[in-house]
Amino acid sequence: MPTPEPPEEFAEGTDTIAAIASPPGKGGISIVRVSGPRVPAIADGLMGGLPTPRMAECTAFRDRHNTPIDHGIVLYFPAPQSYTGEHVLEMQGHGSPVVMGLLLRRCLELGCRHARPGEFSERAFLNGKLDLVQAEAVADLIESSHESAARSALRSLQGSFSVRIHDLVDTVCSLRLFIEAAIDFPEEEIDFLEDSAVIQRLDRVERKFAELRQSVQQGKLLRDGLKVVLTGLPNAGKSSLLNALSDEQRAIVSRLPGTTRDTLEQTILLDGLPVEIIDTAGIRDATDEIEAEGVRRARHAQQEADLILVVIDDAQVGDGPLDSVMESPAGDIRQVVVRNKIDLSGRTAAESDGEVCISALTGQGLPDLKRKIQEIAGFRGTDDSGFMARERHLDALDRAEGFLKSGLQQQRQFRAGELLADDLHSCQKALGEITGEISSEDLLGMIFSSFCIGK
Template sequence: MSHAADLEKRSDIIAAVATPPGRGGIGIVRVSGKNLQPFAEAMLGSLPKPRYACFSKFYDENEQVIDQGIALYFPAPHSYTGEDILELQGHGGPVIMNLLMARCLSVGARLAQPGEFTLRAYLNNKLDLVQAESVADIIEASTSEAARCAMRSLQGAFSATIDSLVRLIIELRVIIEATLDFPEEEIDILQSMQVGHQLAVIQDQLEQVLIASRQGSLLQEGIKVVLVGQPNVGKSSLMNQLAEEEIAIVTEIPGTTRDTIQQTIKIEGVPIHIIDTAGLRKTDDIVEKKGIERTQAAIQKADMLLLLLDSNATDNSSNHEILNNLPASLPRLIIYNKIDLLNIDPGIENKADQVIIHLSAKTGAGITLLRQKLLEMAGWQSNNAGEGLFMARQRHLQALMAAKTHLENARLLMENNYQLELLAEELRCSQTALATIMGEFTADDLLGEIFSHFCIGK
């Protein structure tokens, strides 16, 4: 279904509570649709003056006052959705909000689906798809750096960069397509137009966008780090040090942690989701066995492992067994804890492709080294509050990688006797991959997946 057809299908009036559930000083009901004048007259008695805050009474079907507050009216097309929008700002109690919503539905609106207001903004060309997604990213941002990065995308920084790349590719395609009409002179034409240089410039710019996008993705998603090791090796103490508060219970009794405990910490604005797990060992305790099963499940979903070992331990057979059972492809840090008992300094060493950190979870010695290494292994490059980064989602990264692959194929074709038809096709595919980022070529099922994760009322 085309965007125009989808928009026609969604021409009805939608309504939703736009403020969080619960009690508050203000509660907002948002309404969007074509020609809201009859709707407003039924709810308010008259249509408010456009773009003015009007003190109004909100009426039920018997002309009894449900509530009173501020009514705001934004006529199409100069509104968030591109349609008429009416906002009713009343008292923020659940009962009042429910009564107002019930009245909206009785007047002719239907309950909006998650993200449907922003979806209509996208379908009405008020936002491109990247900007629409950034609305959700701003709401869900877990750090101030992530929020600033998402705001840059909402203001169009990411879209402008992608659009610039697309234009460069189009310019190159124009040269290639024109040259196809003069096959006997193609090599001279391509060389005179410096096609190879232009392609190299595009590839370089795309690589910079990929780097900035991966960094922005880290700001939004962060990484999941699982602490594993034998019982009583200091996993809970290490988690408390990283979180800088008492999250996990610490005792001298092995097996104290029976379940996974998760805490999100922030290092240079990057969310690190630390998961403390039950110690890995053979046990007959039913509860502890269940905890170990959950540890194994957490490992399967992790982005990185921190394997804790006791610097004082003399028998390492159990540690070797743990190592052999860990996924080989999963990045890991090996941490030797309790160096305070040996009176040695914290440090980092590399042995046989393994990174080893010596620290004390009890005193905090070496924790700064660990934090820095976590960021480094996650792929983070220090940045000033997310400046220059793009809040990229997984689908953006996939599209950028697809475009990069097609450009690399184009480069190979140019180096092999200028196979113009294939070269033109690779450039077209690269352009199409980039265009999907902004939603120019987007399947309806993908739109449904994207907007289903929005909150209702946005």
């Protein structure tokens, strides 16, 4: 079906957008959502007038010949009390892709434009209904793959994270104002950093940075999880370990060395921490072309890992040297030796010297291994106050703290109060990027384009 051009009078920014907000496919009901100044005209064209605000009304949705397309429920939220802050119309019809297509097409005929992914939320952000952290939380809530992620995303959406940022910004601001006031009386020649009022304020800022960083790191772990790659010689028991950890016969296990070739991924949850376990081909000088490709992929997977578990056959290696089984990974990726098959070697399932002893066959030592993974990730378990966070937030927090530190250094070295005040200002701005008080078009584009259509 050709998409009708919207009437020219609606300029970019004030145009009215429409989209099917429910997932594609058939279902009990599906929803078309419309937002923008043209909502009254759209309602007029579809159902002969605007429904009562915020009251569910049963009505027929009509096409241009006044023939019903569907019967359903309509909801009207006048601006500014709506998700986007604009007039919003939501039409719930029967969950047929054909009916929804006709309904959407009718909205476009009446002067709407097809919404881009995330455009409703972007408008909500631009109209001050949500800050950027909350808008991101909407996407994270929709994308959440487990309960603790969903709960944390909801807490971010409800503002738990934003409140902490505002609190830190206020603390930095109060320190800056104090210093700026002191600069105005230069004859007093104060060294701010020896002034007890400044020291107190500074302590508070530093403490709050540390606390927030920890919470953000936990939030990011909940969202992004940890990538753990299993490596080792053929037959060490990597695939058996993948199966044991995921409680599923995911990978083929056999007594023949060189069984696994393709990398296999499986995500498991360790008390709410999502861990992607990647099983790879055993490392050896493979003569077989396919196995050699497997080894190449295994090495590539290692480079992408957050943690590498080097699985060794304890019954074979025993207390012998590990040189032949350990490869030095790219960069500084953490490696942990996992001694497998302790049911054969007779070693007890305890962690020693940073190594974990397990049996993938009997399950001995697996709880130790899970704990070790959580410990390395720095995961502190989920609680009722955690919120969802992203790499972007951690970056901005790092930059903000960098400004604070450089300001302090300038002050210590040159007693340069103005520079310290400037750096505190930059620190505040970096924090403002998290909630979106300071934002660029590129950043917004990047964030909202990853949303689904209709949200």
